Amino acid sequence: MWIRIELHNHTIESDGTMTPTELSEFMAAQEIPCFSLTDHNTISGLSQLPAACGDQIRYIFGYELTSYYGHMLCQNVSSYIPWDDIDSNNADLLFHRVHEAGGLAGPAHPFSVPSPFSNGMRWDMNIHDPGLIDFIEIINNAHPMIPDNYQAIQWWIHLSCSGFPIAPVSGLDLHGPMDLSGVFTTFIETEDNFSRFQNASQLLAQAIRRCRTCVTRGPVLHWTLSGETLTLSLLPGLTPVPIQEPETEASFFCIIKTEKDSLVIPIGNKDCHVSLPYTLRSSKGAVLLLFPAESFHSEQLDFSYLTAVSGPIFF
Numbered sequence: 001m002w003i004r005i006e007l008h009n010h011t012i013e014s015d016g017t018m019t020p021t022e023l024s025e026f027m028a029a030q031e032i033p034c035f036s037l038t039d040h041n042t043i044s045g046l047s048q049l050p051a052a053c054g055d056q057i058r059y060i061f062g063y064e065l066t067s068y069y070g071h072m073l074c075q076n077v078s079s080y081i082p083w084d085d086i087d088s089n090n091a092d093l094l095f096h097r098v099h100e101a102g103g104l105a106g107p108a109h110p111f112s113v114p115s116p117f118s119n120g121m122r123w124d125m126n127i128h129d130p131g132l133i134d135f136i137e138i139i140n141n142a143h144p145m146i147p148d149n150y151q152a153i154q155w156w157i158h159l160s161c162s163g164f165p166i167a168p169v170s171g172l173d174l175h176g177p178m179d180l181s182g183v184f185t186t187f188i189e190t191e192d193n194f195s196r197f198q199n200a201s202q203l204l205a206q207a208i209r210r211c212r213t214c215v216t217r218g219p220v221l222h223w224t225l226s227g228e229t230l231t232l233s234l235l236p237g238l239t240p241v242p243i244q245e246p247e248t249e250a251s252f253f254c255i256i257k258t259e260k261d262s263l264v265i266p267i268g269n270k271d272c273h274v275s276l277p278y279t280l281r282s283s284k285g286a287v288l289l290l291f292p293a294e295s296f297h298s299e300q301l302d303f304s305y306l307t308a309v310s311g312p313i314f315f
Contacts, residue, residue, distance in 0.1 A: 001189065001190050001191070002188070002189050002190075002214065002220050002222070002235060002237070003033060003034060003187060003188055003189075003190060003200075003203070004032055004033060004034070004185055004186070004187050004238075005032075005033075005034045005035065005036070005060075005185075005186050005187070005188055005200065005204065006036070006172050006174070006185065006186070007036045007038070007060075007062070007073065007137075007169055007170075007171055007186055008036070008038050008064070008073060008108065008137065008140070008170075008171025008172055008174065009023060009035055009036065009037055009038060009172060009173075009174040010038065010039050010040065010064075010173075010174060010175050011023050011037065011039055011045050013039045013042055013045035014039035014041070014042055014064075015040060015175060016039070016174070016175045016176060017177075018176060018177070019048075019052075020037060020045045020048040020049055020052045021048065021051075021052040023035070023037065023052070024049070024052040024053045024056075024057055024059070026177055027057055028056050028057050030180055032057070033057060033058060034057065034058040034059070034060065034200045035057070035059060036059070036060035036061070036062035036075055037049060037059065037060075037062055038062040038063055038064040038074075038075075039063065039064065040064050040066040040071075041063075041064070041065065041080075042063070042080075043061070043063050043077075043078060043079065043080055046061045046063075046078055049061070058200040059200070060075055060076060060200055060201050060204060061076065061077060061078040061201070062074060062075045062076070062077060063080070063081070064108060065081055065083055065094065065098075066120065067083045067094075067120060067125075068119065068120045069086070069087070069088045069120065069123075069124045069125045070091075070107060070108075070110065070120065070121075070122060070123035070124055070125050071107070071109065071121065071123075072094060072098075072105055072106070072107060072108065073105070073107075073135075073137060073171070074098050074101075074103050074104070074105050075103055075104040075105075075134075075201075075204060075208075076102060076104055076201045076204065076205060077098060077102070077103035079101055081094065081097050081098055081101065082097070086125070088124050088125050089125075089126045090125075090126075091125035091126060091128075092127060092129055092132055094125075095127075095129075095132035095133065104135065104204070104205060104208050105132075105133070105134055105135075106133055106134050106135035106136050106137060106166075106169065107123045107133070107136055108140065108173075109121065109137060109140040109142075109143050109148065109152070109171070109173070110122065110123035110136065110137070110152050110155065111123070111147065111148050111149075111151035111152050111155070112140070112143055112148050113148075130159050130162075130164045130166070131164055131165075133159070133164065133166050134166070134167065134209070135166060135168070135169045135208055135213070136152060136155065136156045136159075136166055136167075136168060136169070137152065137169055137170065137171045138152045138153045138168045138169070138170065138215060138309060139152070139153070139170040139171070139184045139215055139309075140152075140170070140171045140173050141171065141172050141183045141184060142171075142172070143173075145303055145304050145306070146303065146304065149303075150303045153168075153303065153306075153309065156168055156287075157257065157287050158259075160285050160286075160287050161257070161258050161259040161283065161284065161285050161286060161287065161312075162259065162284055162285065163285050163314065164285075165209075165211050165312070165314065166211070166312070167207070167208045167209075167211045167212075167213045167311055168215050168310075168311060169186045169208075169213055170183075170185055170186045170215045172185075182217060183217060184215055184216065184217045185215070185216065185217070185237075186213055186214070186215055187213065187214045187216065187220050187237055188203060188204060188207035188208075188212065188213050189207055189210075189212035189213075189214075189222075190206065190207065210311075211311035211312055212311055213310075213311045214237070214308060214309070214310045214311065215308065215309045216237045216238060216290075216307065216308035216309070217238055217239075217307060217308070218237060218238060218239045218290075218292075218307040218308060219235060219236060219237045219239060219240075219241050219242075219252075219290075219307075219308065220234070220235040220236070220237040220308070221233075221234065221254065221288055221290045221308045221309075221310040222234070222235050222310070223310060223313065228276050229273055229274065229275055229276070230256070230273070230274045230276050231271055231272065231273050231274075232254055232265065232267050232271070232272040232274070232288075233271050233272075234252070234267060234268070234269060237308070241269045242268070249293060250266030250267055250268045250293050251267070251269070251292070251293055252266075252267050252268070252290050252291060252292055252293055252296075252307065253265065253267070253290075253291050253293055253296045254267050254272075254288055254289070254290050255288070255290075255298075255301070256276070256280060256286050256287075256288055256313075257286060257287050257288075257289065258279075258280055258283035258284075258285070258286045259284075260279075260283070261283070263276070263277070263280060266293070267290075280315075281315045282315070283315065284314070284315075285312050285313060285314045285315070286312065286315070287309070287310075287312050287313075288309070288313070289301075289306065289308075289309055290306070290307045290308035290309070290310070291305055291306060291307060292305060292307055
């Protein structure tokens with residue numbers, strides 16, 4: 001079961017225009033079942049979420065740690081994380097503090113426009129141990145695909161293919177009501193009945209740690225691996241799975257990419273079973289990228305047409 005979740009949102013408690021109640025109402029009106037409140041350097045709005053959301057929508061306590069050297073999204077955190085003693089060379093300490101508080105941490109919009117135009121927006125902190133990163137916001141909908149999000153995707157691909165279990169996520173970076181048509185969103189996979197949980201923090205933690213996330217603006221790209229056989233499926237996400245007649249060509253192409261190799265797989269509305277070659281299976285990790293068939297060119301990928309990114313595979 002895949003659940004939509006929005007992980008990057010602001011209210012009037014920092015620089016947004018909506019109250020926590022109005023944010024909850026906006027999410028419910030958009031039929032988004034779960035969201036995280038991530039105001040800048042404050043947790044003042046978190047106490048308002050239980051009453052604001054009631055039984056209508058699930059919420060996660062979060063916070064956007066906003067430093068001079070980059071922004072870090074902290075999920076499942078309800079306490080302030082100090083950063084005053086941080087400089088550009090000790091980001092690991094921030095990750096440790098979030099983890100000690102029981103939370104998850106990842107860079108937000110890591111390749112946004114740097115100083116002097118947007119002081120602190122770009123991730124300029126040195127991470128000595130990439131294994132501390134729980135997730136990376138590979139697509140921020142408030143930033144352009146080229147170059148900002150493209151560079152974030154490439155960074156995540158490099159780390160994942162090097163064997164680091166880092167989940168891809170997206171962010172609306174919501175500061176007020178907006179048109180959500182065409183945006184990328186995050187889906188998390190859960191084996192449990194989502195409606196049984198009063199909050200989604202446990203489900204988010206399970207999905208992030210298992211890298212069972214999918215960033216998409218179309219269908220969800222679902223995969224399972226059994227021995228040498230990879231099974232790919234398209235599931236309803238922001239759009240329904242396209243109807244495909246047996247004799248027609250594939251609706252999408254999925255690229256399985258490692259550091260040194262890649263494999264292109266046509267995929268439609270039926271499960272696709274692929275026997276992975278040894279050159280792929282001998283890699284530390286691989287990522288899956290989904291592109292629409294009508295705009296796909298294997299020689300030169302145009303990321304402006306990217307449809308979905310699924311969590312990495314580790315062999």
